[in-house]
Amino acid sequence: MKKFLYILLLIFPISCSSLKYTSDMKMLVELDGKWLFKIDPEDKGLEQLWYSSNFDRTDWTEIEVPGFWERYANFSKYDGIAWYYKSFRIEKIDKSKKYAIFFSGVDDDCGVWLNGEFVGEHRGYSDEFYFDITKFLKQGINEIVVMVIDQGGPGGIYKPVKIVEYSKVEELLKGEFYYKKARTSPDWVKDAVIYEIFPRAFSPEGNFKAIEKEIPRLKDLGISVIWLMPIHPIGEIKRKGTYGSPYSIRDYFQINPDYGTEDDFKSLIKTAHQNGIKVIIDLVINHTSWDNNLIKEHPDWYVKDENGDIIPPNSDWTDVADLNYDNPELRKYMIKMMKYWIEKFDIDGYRCDVAELVPIDFWNEARDELDKIKPILMLAEGSLPEQHLKAFDLTYSWNVYDALARIVRKGHLPSVLDAVLQSEMYKFPKGSIRLRFNENHDKPRAVRYFGENGALVSALITATIPGVPLIYNGQEYGDTTNISLFEKQTIKKDTSDERGKKFYAFYKKLFNFRKNSLALRRGEMIKAITTNDDKVYAFWRRFDNETVLVIANLSNWGVTTKLKIDDVLKKKIINGTVKFYDVFEGKNFVMRVDDFTNFKLEPFEFKLLSIN
Template identity: 50%
Template structure:
């Protein structure tokens, strides 16, 4: 509980729910708000955020909560607008509005003035409201855009003194250390393979023949999307989603046989690489034998009917981890693929929908077989304690487009790491990416979303920013096709040599520079910080400087490096050498241009 924060009394009266509070500390905005769906995205054009707008017909809704709890909103994805009022008696000290979590994206207005926005469901965030808030009655409007699954303001909202934001952001896990990961995990370059699209044959054998090619690219860990047979009942599309698992112990006949998979594992290991597979532990296909043999292992509605995890995922049935026998069965299956087949770990689909204590037990038993990599498609800080090595950095992906468009400054990448340091344990590894199978299929290929040059610039960030980089198959060929999860779409491998060369250089740079694998991150000030991102990665005997121009114009940025000295810096791509005078370095970059420098200098 936060104690007295400031001497001047700030009086806030919350009117939306009839509540009244005298505060010297954060005030909750939990309770009943007004709400309206916006399936046609008319709200912005019609200015639903405007002060005094008529919202008398908007419906009541609880906050915090997903809007899916309401019967008529169970399957709704899209925009939804929230409204309430708050009366502030004093604005003598800075105030912010803090959101514990919004799914997925949020835009916020106070008194008709936009105070900011946030992209992505996984992180808490705050927005300063000093330029919009006033003494007396204030109108708060939040537009939430839900891309899929549950949506809404699902965690508490508070008005807080700005100087207390860091306390709200900091979790108990930030005081702890993550589990210790093997060196090959921390140093990994992960390559995600979607077998249907990777080759015309769409088989394990076709992938095996190209493992030397992946090694040359710089890959150290091969991740295969689900390799198991796909359910036929309630299938989506002609081939069905690979995340609808019919049999956890079998190989999808589309891809080949178990012997083919064993041969692939052997070839990967012969090349000195590791291999992990996708594990879908949250749900199964409707024709998985478990549905008939163990219906008690599944989630049921009030009528006793087995249900999907959410209304959108109609092709799968939700598993219930309250059942000890289910847990034992799933762990036995996980051990089989590690012990008997030889895989090196798992990427765990929607891992935060499965209890963390299940993952902790599973990890302990897997590590008794051999050291493994465990990658969570989730963002829960608690997963680092005993279960996972890596979690998804959705937060980084979510801001890439905004930075390139100019609506968010490049310094947001410094802020992301500050937020992560308040959320996650020490040494927590995050998976960095500019695309993956979900984002390619639903948002579009990276070359389409960011432009080809933007795809290159964002990959430079992925490989030099703290974390573990991911390459999605086809990115090395500049893939410009959406790779559907429900049918076969082949990657065009005939182009994109410039992308392949870039990945080879980035992988080699990461391999040769310990600073990029585990070094500290040091923000570097520059004269064009709204569009140009500059930072150092440092380890005791190594240093790398990254400079990326996310803007649409050529710029010469003056960098002020955080030490005094003179000397030269060499760009690892162009091999150009720049002279640093004292602590100043001038770098000229084209739109979406980049440079990665190593020092050729003696520090003073």
Template identity: 40%
Template sequence: MKKSYLAVLLSSLLLMTACGDNKKQDDTQTSVSDTTAVKAPPAPEWAQNATIYEVNTRQFSADGNFKAVEEQLPRLKEMGVDIIWLMPIYPVSQKNKKGTLGSPYAIADYTAVNPDYGTMADLKSLVNRAHALGLHVILDWVANHTGWDHVWTKEHPDWYTKVNGAMTSPVDPKTGKPTGWTDVVDLDFNNPAMRKAMIEAMQFWVRECGIDGYRCDVAGFVPNDFWAELRPQLDKIKTMFMLAEWEDEPDQFKSCFNMNYGWSMNNMMRAVAKGASNATKIDSLREANKKRFPRWYYQMLFTQNHDENSNNGTLNQLFGQGADAFVVLSSTLEGMPLVYNGMESNLNKRLAFFEKDTIAWGNYGKSDFYKTLLTLKHRNRALWNGLAGGKVVKIPTNHDDKIYAFSRQRDNDRVIVVLNLSSQTQSFTIGGAGFAGVYTEVFSHEPVEVKPAMNVTLTPWAYRVLTN
């Protein structure tokens, strides 16, 4: 293709509006015990380019059950999802419950299913259908505490933390202050019998339903030596994928977990979206994380999840007109992107947490947007997870406080991402000769030639994602 045509095409492409709808750790030191070698925990091969989708079964459909989730699995597969993360599927504790239906995280029985969601056979059918489609299923697990009427409270009261001889709601182990989680009761991890029962309960779902891993709630409230004890017991059955809802304990990447939460990146993106920080701070955070975590670490990157949506706001409430730009950023930086259920239909409400509040699905108006990003991650090795992917290399501009530009490369695969993370049109110059070449813009499918010192203009919150 002639360069003169490319130059005209590039000029028109870059002027378009945004595509779519608008502690430091030493890797050589001993891990959580003197006998645990310092290396990454096992990981299933399929996780290297996987993406994750969170399902709130209660709100996912009017029926609020496993069968309704199973019916949507082909659609999610087509959209590019790999991992189905089911929020807790267990019976909900009724004692001290919050709201009408209670919290899914106040569990009454670790080895049963919530009858509102269906039967054990229904869950097995969901998992089997997912596996037939090439999807993988992880369950939400709450190890730190149970509901007040969990079967263990009657059968094994000695398994719980006591204050003045009485069971108690969880206390933050770092601050010593009450959490306010009055609908749950704290477990005592100094009790070996409780630990053994917890491990057996987690093995149960792997053996019984063939699940592929766990998302572990408030993982930092649980001693890291428990996670180290758990992991090999699960992997005896099959290699698990383990996600920690935590960020403040780097050794979790050595004891058990394949991925943790990118809370700090989420907070940073929100600050940039509101103008409280600028794009250069993203690099400062990334560099700090490199020093903090083992070299094989990666995080789940998100703009929404059940906590963010219910407690803090919708995607648009938190990110405003920049919402799509930050979804693009979280889908192309080092890490695994999360899609929260309903985002593909422009979820525009905060789902009630303790009540029935069905997602209004509409016409899946954002499905193609997410499909483009998730499919790119599958196909382009530069975007793969952890050590399988390419490192972010910043592309310098003369407006780095507003423009975030970078490249990632693995072998011959390369991706270039350029985002205007501001509410004003930005005209700027891209530096660096090492990124020159002809690429395809993934949303428009148009060819683009990138040249050193080229001038670019992006409208507010516009973005370009180029692949070779």
């Protein structure tokens, strides 16, 4: 997802950040320049205390920050853990001030130490982030150590690092896009519940007709948009596995014959539209299969190495060849193809694979052309704020997924999620819509990853915080089949066992309530508890006269918490009580106001309550 940015940064190293300075904030130290560096392929740095102040770093290499480590020959093909070290001097510290270290971008994840003390960790390569270091910073020489975990592709501290003096957190969080507005999307996009389908795995037949038969069920489940993973013929040269990845496209204008015919596809779309469901398809235009006809007809449309040979996007994606968007004819071809599927088959948009690897100016141009045909949905498998300005309606919120993983799996406090959502609010254009999920085809099954209870509670949160929820086929049954992209597997659709019955009922009630709740689709989100010292995550969603309370215990032990009673809620109190509708219980009940200050939840218990 990061190649295009990688190439730009190798050629034009970044010298400034999007951090906006105010009159109450000033630069203290700029940390760009020479750092010491060492790779850690055996992951022994933590055990050997590489972050400590007195550690011997005489064998570390000197490199420049910002920049990816791949620009150095010795590290050009390295993926994994690496460590950075730098010392710097602070001449004077004002005890009345607050100080933060601000990172404009680290690829992918990192941990940070200052003077041997752990400062914090961050996940996700696309976000700016900061840590308050007021209590760690000292007058004189300071030492900073950063452990970077690169999951693949380019890695490193690829944007500037600064020490700043500040008075308000908001000053650190506001990025350049905070002052801009996102594109305006149709209501059906804002209201969407998206269901991702892998046609090969969705049924034993693995075709369009089997999907079409289930459209009424998906409507009943509360789905309003289906996303079909790539439907095109799959490449055979350098194919991975028996069937090959659907993301290795052999012909952009054809349908995979295993899935059916053009008429089958048209029938599926017609049935979906008759049931009020939109259809988007996967768009894979960063790369092609090695036997795509474009390689023979237009070899100049591909990225080549110094020997003139076409190359894959990275060392792992060996089954695909990398496209080069410097070529204007390639751009014309891709836009023509995108228009073809909308005009001929009446699809409703695209989910754009690795959208960050394709230049944003191409996406902007393409969106202009597609908007002339009909209102569509454009979903970017990316998370850049600028994608919201013109080209895309939705971007992936990997940040929320990572936060939920840290809370449910690692025992972090729910305030981690508050911090992520707050940062998102300040970094993205106003009105940006984010895709929320706790599972997709790139991630493990939620039940396997979060546990059965964790899968439900994380799904509740992703469907009720601001944004658009996504569900992956089989997730509604609590399926645990980790579906391979390269083989034939079939998801399990079974409500005969206890888990299948429980999960299906949960999703049906959740999505159908959301469909009828303006508070969840349009309302503001307000924190509903007074402290962050327990494992409860609770918030109100409000729109006009509708109020919804979401409250979840994100731990495996019982808790008691205190709910806020603000001025809006006070208006709902009658004779010391509030009347709620319990969505999952399907019944009304009355709660005494006194119970708000002593609200008890069992392990992983959650509530979705409505006041109407």
